[in-house]
Amino acid sequence: MLVLKLTGRIFDEEDLVAKYAAIIRRIGGKVAVVTGGGEVARRYIAMARKGGASNTFQDLLGIYASRLNALLLISLIGDDAYPKAPSTVEEFLDAWRRHRVVVAGGFQPGQSTATVAALVAEAAGASVLLNAANIDAVYDDDPRRNPNARKIPTLTYDELERILKTSVVPGGYELVDPWSISILRRNCVTTYIFDGRRPEYVEEILRGGNPGSKITC
Numbered sequence: 001m002l003v004l005k006l007t008g009r010i011f012d013e014e015d016l017v018a019k020y021a022a023i024i025r026r027i028g029g030k031v032a033v034v035t036g037g038g039e040v041a042r043r044y045i046a047m048a049r050k051g052g053a054s055n056t057f058q059d060l061l062g063i064y065a066s067r068l069n070a071l072l073l074i075s076l077i078g079d080d081a082y083p084k085a086p087s088t089v090e091e092f093l094d095a096w097r098r099h100r101v102v103v104a105g106g107f108q109p110g111q112s113t114a115t116v117a118a119l120v121a122e123a124a125g126a127s128v129l130l131n132a133a134n135i136d137a138v139y140d141d142d143p144r145r146n147p148n149a150r151k152i153p154t155l156t157y158d159e160l161e162r163i164l165k166t167s168v169v170p171g172g173y174e175l176v177d178p179w180s181i182s183i184l185r186r187n188c189v190t191t192y193i194f195d196g197r198r199p200e201y202v203e204e205i206l207r208g209g210n211p212g213s214k215i216t217c
């Protein structure tokens with residue numbers, strides 16, 4: 001069983017979407033995927049916010065954008081995939097029992113798809129979550145501002161929480177939000193964070209590699 005979180009940025013690049021779809025088709029066994037909202041979500045949320053829309057509607061736009069990305073992936077995977085993006089944990093579980101592949105976007109306002117990925121990993125009983133992120137690893141400081149920032153290959157959720165409090169990880173909130181950390185930690189799920197622009201890393205991690213950061217409880 002594989003649980004894979006795909007940053008919405010992947011959906012800004014045609015080739016990447018096709019490559020992830022091919023990997024999911026190729027991998028044997030069950031695959032649960034959670035897709036982020038990417039550029040479409042950010043653009044719609046920004047327009048809604050500018051016009052004075054409520055947080056609820058801003059989040060709903062993000063959720064629909066992430067489901068649009070999910071549906072694109074579903075359409076490329078074919079018959080193995082549940083044909084819609086489940087909108088709740090219950091719908092995910094129902095689909096998960098009957099299909100080899102289930103692809104979800106957002107669930108409800110007030111969270112990001114990082115939390116959906118944690119909830120899906122918990123519901124599926126997964127011990128590992130692969131996070132194809134918009135950064136290549138966790139750093140001890142912001143690598144854009146600090147040229148001496150160092151990659152951290154292995155860390156615990158407690159350490160990650162400390163880093164997120166004291167420094168700005170680029171895309172940090174998208175990577176993990178506080179709720180997702182607590183869900184992953186209570187299930188002792190191991191998370192691999194890696195550069196989402198490198199789909200080949202999925203199979204490298206499945207072979208025992210760690211091209212980015214590995215987070216344990």
Ligand code: U5P
Nearest residue numbers: 036037059062063106107108109112113
């Ligand atoms: N979002 C939610 N609930 C979810 C998932 C996503 O409200 O369960 C909204 C948030 O506004 C989030 C946006 O910032 O969709 C896009 O998701 P993400 O790509 O930031 O994870």
